[in-house]
Amino acid sequence: MRLPSIRLAAAAVVLSCAALAAQPKLTITLPNKPDTVKFAAFGDMGTGDKAQYEIGTLMNEARESFAYAFVIMLGDNLYGSQKPEDFVTKFETPYKPLLAAGVKFYAALGNHDQQTNRFYKPWNMNGERYYTYTKKDVRFFVLDSDYLDRKQLDWLENELKTSTDDWKIAYFHHPLYSSGGRHGSETDLRVILEPLFMKYQVNAVFSGHDHVYERVKPQHDIYYFVAGSGGQLRAGDLKKTGLTAAGYDQEQSFMLVEIDKDAMSIEAIARSGKTVDSATLARQKRVPQPVSTSGAVQR
Amino acid sequence: MLLAGTVGAWIIAPAPMIAQHTEEKVNPHAATLQGFSDRLKAYVALKKKLEAGLPQPQPSDRTTNVEHHRTELAQRIKEARNGAKQGDLFGDAQPIFKQIVARDAENRGARDALATMQEVPAQSPPAVNTAYPEKAALATVPPLILVNLPRLPDGLEYRFMGRDLVLRDQASNLIIDFVPGAVPAFKK
Numbered sequence: 001m002r003l004p005s006i007r008l009a010a011a012a013v014v015l016s017c018a019a020l021a022a023q024p025k026l027t028i029t030l031p032n033k034p035d036t037v038k039f040a041a042f043g044d045m046g047t048g049d050k051a052q053y054e055i056g057t058l059m060n061e062a063r064e065s066f067a068y069a070f071v072i073m074l075g076d077n078l079y080g081s082q083k084p085e086d087f088v089t090k091f092e093t094p095y096k097p098l099l100a101a102g103v104k105f106y107a108a109l110g111n112h113d114q115q116t117n118r119f120y121k122p123w124n125m126n127g128e129r130y131y132t133y134t135k136k137d138v139r140f141f142v143l144d145s146d147y148l149d150r151k152q153l154d155w156l157e158n159e160l161k162t163s164t165d166d167w168k169i170a171y172f173h174h175p176l177y178s179s180g181g182r183h184g185s186e187t188d189l190r191v192i193l194e195p196l197f198m199k200y201q202v203n204a205v206f207s208g209h210d211h212v213y214e215r216v217k218p219q220h221d222i223y224y225f226v227a228g229s230g231g232q233l234r235a236g237d238l239k240k241t242g243l244t245a246a247g248y249d250q251e252q253s254f255m256l257v258e259i260d261k262d263a264m265s266i267e268a269i270a271r272s273g274k275t276v277d278s279a280t281l282a283r284q285k286r287v288p289q290p291v292s293t294s295g296a297v298q299r
Numbered sequence: 300m301l302l303a304g305t306v307g308a309w310i311i312a313p314a315p316m317i318a319q320h321t322e323e324k325v326n327p328h329a330a331t332l333q334g335f336s337d338r339l340k341a342y343v344a345l346k347k348k349l350e351a352g353l354p355q356p357q358p359s360d361r362t363t364n365v366e367h368h369r370t371e372l373a374q375r376i377k378e379a380r381n382g383a384k385q386g387d388l389f390g391d392a393q394p395i396f397k398q399i400v401a402r403d404a405e406n407r408g409a410r411d412a413l414a415t416m417q418e419v420p421a422q423s424p425p426a427v428n429t430a431y432p433e434k435a436a437l438a439t440v441p442p443l444i445l446v447n448l449p450r451l452p453d454g455l456e457y458r459f460m461g462r463d464l465v466l467r468d469q470a471s472n473l474i475i476d477f478v479p480g481a482v483p484a485f486k487k
Contacts, residue, residue, distance in 0.1 A: 084361045111439050115469060116365040121358045147456060148442040174439065188443045 025273040026058065028066045030258045030265045031280075037138050038066060042254040043074025043110065043173065043208020045230030048090040051252045052231035054271055056094035059254055062269065063098065066256055070135070071095075071103060073123065074208035074227060075110025075145075075173030082114045091122070106133065108142045110173035110208060132159050138259055139165035141202075143172035145189055153192065160200035167259055167283065170197065171206040177224045179244050180210025181237045197222055201286050204264060212238040212249040213268050215277055219243075221284050225266070227255050248276035328395050332449055335392040342388060342475065343452045346468070349375040356470075373471035377428050380475075385427055388466060388476035396448070396464055400481045403444045425460045425474045431467050432460070 030038075040059055045052050059071075078090050092099065099105075099122065107123035109115065118125040125131060129144035130152050141159060144152060160168065175183075176190040186209075197205065198220050208228030216224035229252045238249035251271040258265045261283075268277040326332075353372060356365040389396065425431075438459050448457055451466075455475070458465045464481035465474050 082362075084363050084366075087362065111437055113437075114433070115437065116356065116362060116369065119356050119358050119365045120362055121360050125358075127356065127358050145442075146437060146439045147445070149445055149456070150450060151453075153446075188441045192442050192446065 026062050026065070026269060027275055028062065028256070029267050029275055029278040030066060030256060031260060032066050032258065033260055036258050036260040037135050037167075038068040038256070038258050039135075040068050040071045040254055040256055041074065041171070041206050041225070042071070042227050042230030043108075043206075044076040044211055044228040044232040045073070045094075046076060046078035046090040046112075047231040048079075048086070048094075049231065051233065051271060052090070053094045055230055055252050055254055056096075056098070058269060058271070058273060059095070060097040060101075062256060063101065063103070066258075068256065069103065071098070071105045072140070072142075072171050072206060073105055073107040074171055074206055074230075075108045076112040076208060076228075076232070077107050077110065077123070078114075078117065079112050079232075082117060087120060087122075106140065106142060108172045109144050109146060111146050130155065132163075134165060137166040139163050139168050141168065141170040143170060143193075145172035145174040145186070145207075148189065148192065153196075156193075157196055157200075160196060160202070163200070166261075167204075167264070168200065168202045169204045169206070170202050173207060174209050175207035175224070175226045175228075176205065177216045177219055177243055178207070178210045178226045179214055179216075179239050179241045179247065180212050180226065180228070180234070181239045182234055183210050185243075194220065194222075201284070203284055204281075206255075210234070210237065212247060213253045213255075213276065214238060214243075214247040215245045215266070215268070215279065216243050217245045221286060223264070223281055225255065227253070227268070229253050246277040246279070328392075331390075331392045331395060334390060335388070335449065338388045338390060339452055339455065343454065345379060346372075346376065346454070349379055350470075369471055373430070373473050376468065376471050376473055376475075380428060383427050383475070385477060385479065387427070389478050393478045396478050397481050399447050400444060400464060401483050403441070403447070404483050424479060425463055425465055425477050427474055427476060429474055430472050431458060431465065431474055433472065 045055065078086060105123055107125055109118065109129060115129065117123065118129055119127050130142055132139060132141050141156060143156065174186040174189055176194060177185050202222055204223040206225045206227060208226065210226050211229045211232040211234040212226060213229055214226040231252060233252050234249065236249055238247045240247055248268060248270060253268050253270045253276060256267045256269065263280050263282055265280040266278065267275055270276045350372060353368060354364065356368045386393065440457055440459065445457065451457070454469050456467050456469055458467050459482065462480050462482040462484065464478040466476040467473070468475050
């Protein structure tokens with residue numbers, strides 16, 4: 001008597017598994033136009049654990065329909081031991097299909113990264129703690145927010161000043177704005193960096209450090225994102241505030257970004273494959289703003 | 300509120316700027332800081348000599364060459380500075396550094412001050428010629444303190460360990476000097 005019901009149940013499981021397999025796991029909401037700048041963004045990923053590997057698999061899956069060419073790494077790219085073999089288990093293996101497909105990774109260092117990791121070739125830092133590069137009409141400024149000394153600030157100002165690119169995007173580990181309960185906004189950094197970003201018309205800033213996803217409401221006309229759950233997660237840590245435009249803290253996640261002329265579209269995808277945020281943001285039309293040059297640092 | 304008040308400001312201000320404000324205002328710490336700077340220059344010169352013949356780290360698919368460089372350089376520095384002790388580099392400038400950090404702490408709220416030191420390695424006291432804790436997160440130096448501390452030559456940096464301000468050689472990851480108790484004690 002029991003046998004048929006077991007068979008039926010087994011058949012139901014097989015059918016439902018087949019149905020799940022047939023369903024596309026990811027829905028890409030981005031415009032996905034040809035010849036646009038497409039990239040992925042995430043931070044705090046280098047744990048070497050299951051969640052990191054699953055995010056890596058999803059990122060590869062996403063690339064099959066949204067062919068991004070590069071990934072920006074927002075720091076804490078490796079946790080714990082950082083010996084040569086750890087680069088294999090905490091970076092090369094989880095992102096193996098992406099690396100094999102020629103996707104380039106551009107890393108910023110976080111507080112858990114050893115500084116010498118800047119010599120690791122696949123992270124394209126060329127031995128520098130901070131650097132800049134361009135993709136079409138977008139210039140990226142990669143900073144070492146762990147040690148923001150005056151030499152780095154002078155470098156940044158000079159690079160921003162001379163940039164004539166349509167889009168200026170800065171990324172580094174510590175967020176100027178964050179509703180994460182563990183760390184929150186890094187006000188020291190904000191006091192120093194925000195005037196430069198405003199003066200030189202930076203369009204968007206990506207950071208990690210808080211292990212959540214958050215799209216911050218534009219601050220002084222600049223878009224801010226926290227994408228610090230590429231492997232780590234602090235579930236329930238997003239204390240949504242007036243800053244929060246959208247956020248997610250229940251699973252690990254990563255971002256996809258597409259820049260097309262005057263628009264930047266973003267999508268945040270969680271470990272389960274669901275889209276947890278998407279938006280299209282217009283490029284800001286601004287006139288240069290003066291900043292105080294008194295030399296005194298004010299809170 | 301101005302960070303670090305007048306102390307930090309005039310320590311870092313170039314002499315001509317000071318002269319613009321008032322003719323009489325002379326930085327009484329100038330000679331002390333010059334001494335600190337000279338000692339660092341001597342350290343950097345020694346390190347340059349010790350690095351001779353050692354292949355410089357290059358970007359690579361494996362970080363083995365970087366590790367080798369760090370280990371070998373650290374060994375050479377330790378041998379050359381055998382007997383180096385706390386205060387050899389900071390010297391009589393230590394009170395100035397304490398003052399800069401103390402002023403910063405005064406200007407922060409207690410919560411902010413605690414948050415600032417959240418991930419600082421707790422091992423204390425540090426020791427000269429030993430490695431900065433490798434497994435701990437590299438403690439972020441609060442940028443508003445950093446901009447007020449005297450500039451360092453390339454390859455050296457400030458870090459905190461517990462309440463101590465550490466001078467770290469980046470390439471060798473060695474603690475080359477420190478100021479004990481630079482961070483004022485504050486109640487949680």
